[in-house]
Amino acid sequence: MQKEHREAIQNNFTSLVERTDLDSVVTALYEKGVFSEPMIEPFRNTSELERDRKRRLYMDIPRRGPQAFGHLVDTLGELGYWDLVRDLDPDSPFSFSSQQRFNSVPQPRPADNDNFRSLSTSNRPRAEPNRNNTQLQPVPPPPAVKNDNADGEVTAPPFIVKKSTKFMVDDDTKDLKLYRTRGPKRGILVDFTYTEFDNNIEEFRNGVDVDCNNLKYLFDELGFRRVGYKNLTKTETTETLKSLNNVLVDYETVFIVVSSHGYERPHSSDTDVRCKDGQLISLYDIMTYFDNRNMPALIGIPKVFIFQMCRGSNADYAWHSTSAHAPAQMPMPAGDVAYDGRPEPPASAAASALHPYQHPLQTPLYSDILIAHSTVPGLVAHRDGKHGSWYIQALCEVFAARAHDCHVEKLFTLVDKHMQDKFKVQTSSVDRWGFNKRLYLHPGLYE
Structure with missing residues (x-):
C-alpha cells in the first residue's frame, strides 16, 4: 500500500x-x-x-x-x-x-468549503442530512496536515479513552454549577501547529507530529469535531482567528491548542509565539479574538486554551538534597529532548521590549476562559523527538484515563502531577479568566 x-x-x-x-x-x-x-x-x-x-x-x-x-x-x-x-x-x-x-453533521464543515483543513472526521452520533448549509466566510487555506514520520504500519494510539457511564448533575448545595455538556455538538478543537520556519530562523520541531496524532485521537474519542492549521504565517494566523466566529457557534465547549516556539516577553506575563514566516504573535493577541466583545456568541461557553511552548530561556531541573525528607534523586528521562524555544530570545522579541507593553484591549470582557500552559513563566518546555512534547504526552494520558469522572480543572492538576512523576522536571500552570463553573466532558455520553 x-x-x-x-x-x-x-x-x-x-x-x-x-x-x-x-x-x-x-x-x-x-x-x-x-x-x-x-x-x-x-x-x-x-x-x-x-x-x-x-x-x-x-x-x-x-x-x-x-x-x-x-x-x-x-x-x-x-x-x-x-x-x-x-x-x-x-x-x-x-x-x-x-x-x-x-452530510453527516448538522452544520457546514470547514473542509467542505475548503476554508479550513479538517484533521479528520470527528467522532459523534450521526445526524439527519442537511441540504441547507450556509457558506462560511473565506479565509486563506492553510497547508495540508500530514504525518511526515509515518512508517509502513498503521498503529493504534498508545492510550484508550475511558467513556462516561452517567452525566454529572448540578448540586444545589454547591456554589459552583456545571457547564452544559450533554448534546451531540459536544465540542470543537482548533489546533494551530508550527513546526518549520522560513530561512531556518528556528529549528524544526521534531516530535510534534506525534502530538498532533495523539490529540486527534484523544479529541475524536471525546466526541469533538476538529479543525487544524499547520505552519501559517502571522497574517494567515490572524485572518484565520478572525474567521472562527462562523465555525465555533453552537458548540458546547471550545478547545484551542497552540504549539510552537515561544519566548518570554520582558516585564510581562505575555509570551510571543513564532509563526512560519518568523514573525511573532503574542498569546494575549490570540486571546483577544475570543473575548466577549469580539466573539459574543461564545459568552457562557467554556473556552479552554492549551499552549505548548517555552515561556522563557531558563531550564527547569530536578532538585536534589541530602535531607532525609527529600525525594529520592531521579534522573531526567533520556532521549532526544529539545526545547520549544532558544536560550536567548530572538532579536524581534527582544526589540518588542523597547515599547511599553499594552494589553490588547483597554476594557476587555473575558469570561469562561481557562488557560493551560505547558510550563511557567521564564522556563522552557521540553519535547521528545520520538514521543512528542512532555506536556501533551501527559495531557493525553490523563484525559484518556480520567475525563469520564473528573472536571477539567482537576484534569489539568492531574496532568501536572503526572508530568512530574514521569519526567521529574517541568511544571505546568493554569489560569482562569472568569471560568466559574465545573466543566465535565462526558466522553461517549449523549442525551
Whole structure:
C-alpha cells in the first residue's frame, strides 16, 4: 500500500473504528478479495469486543496489498459512509456524491468549503442530512496536515479513552454549577501547529507530529469535531482567528491548542509565539479574538486554551538534597529532548521590549476562559523527538484515563502531577479568566 494511503487510514483511524459497521465492511472486503475466508474469522469472533476487532481490521488492511486501499474506499462509498470517503480520498468518485447527497453533521464543515483543513472526521452520533448549509466566510487555506514520520504500519494510539457511564448533575448545595455538556455538538478543537520556519530562523520541531496524532485521537474519542492549521504565517494566523466566529457557534465547549516556539516577553506575563514566516504573535493577541466583545456568541461557553511552548530561556531541573525528607534523586528521562524555544530570545522579541507593553484591549470582557500552559513563566518546555512534547504526552494520558469522572480543572492538576512523576522536571500552570463553573466532558455520553 502506498505511503499516502497508509497515512490516510492512520489519520482517520478513530473515525473508521467508531463509525463503521464491522460485519458489513468485512463482508464487502471479503467479496472484493481483500481477505480470504480464514482471514475474516477473527473479525467475527464474538468473544472479543467488537471495537477491538474493528481496530485489528483497520490495522490489517494496509498489509493486504496495493489494491486494498481502493477496495476500502469503494466499500465505504457503497455502504454510504460518504464523509469517510471524502476524508480518505478526496479524488474518489464517491466524494462528489457525498457533497450532493449526504452530510453527516448538522452544520457546514470547514473542509467542505475548503476554508479550513479538517484533521479528520470527528467522532459523534450521526445526524439527519442537511441540504441547507450556509457558506462560511473565506479565509486563506492553510497547508495540508500530514504525518511526515509515518512508517509502513498503521498503529493504534498508545492510550484508550475511558467513556462516561452517567452525566454529572448540578448540586444545589454547591456554589459552583456545571457547564452544559450533554448534546451531540459536544465540542470543537482548533489546533494551530508550527513546526518549520522560513530561512531556518528556528529549528524544526521534531516530535510534534506525534502530538498532533495523539490529540486527534484523544479529541475524536471525546466526541469533538476538529479543525487544524499547520505552519501559517502571522497574517494567515490572524485572518484565520478572525474567521472562527462562523465555525465555533453552537458548540458546547471550545478547545484551542497552540504549539510552537515561544519566548518570554520582558516585564510581562505575555509570551510571543513564532509563526512560519518568523514573525511573532503574542498569546494575549490570540486571546483577544475570543473575548466577549469580539466573539459574543461564545459568552457562557467554556473556552479552554492549551499552549505548548517555552515561556522563557531558563531550564527547569530536578532538585536534589541530602535531607532525609527529600525525594529520592531521579534522573531526567533520556532521549532526544529539545526545547520549544532558544536560550536567548530572538532579536524581534527582544526589540518588542523597547515599547511599553499594552494589553490588547483597554476594557476587555473575558469570561469562561481557562488557560493551560505547558510550563511557567521564564522556563522552557521540553519535547521528545520520538514521543512528542512532555506536556501533551501527559495531557493525553490523563484525559484518556480520567475525563469520564473528573472536571477539567482537576484534569489539568492531574496532568501536572503526572508530568512530574514521569519526567521529574517541568511544571505546568493554569489560569482562569472568569471560568466559574465545573466543566465535565462526558466522553461517549449523549442525551
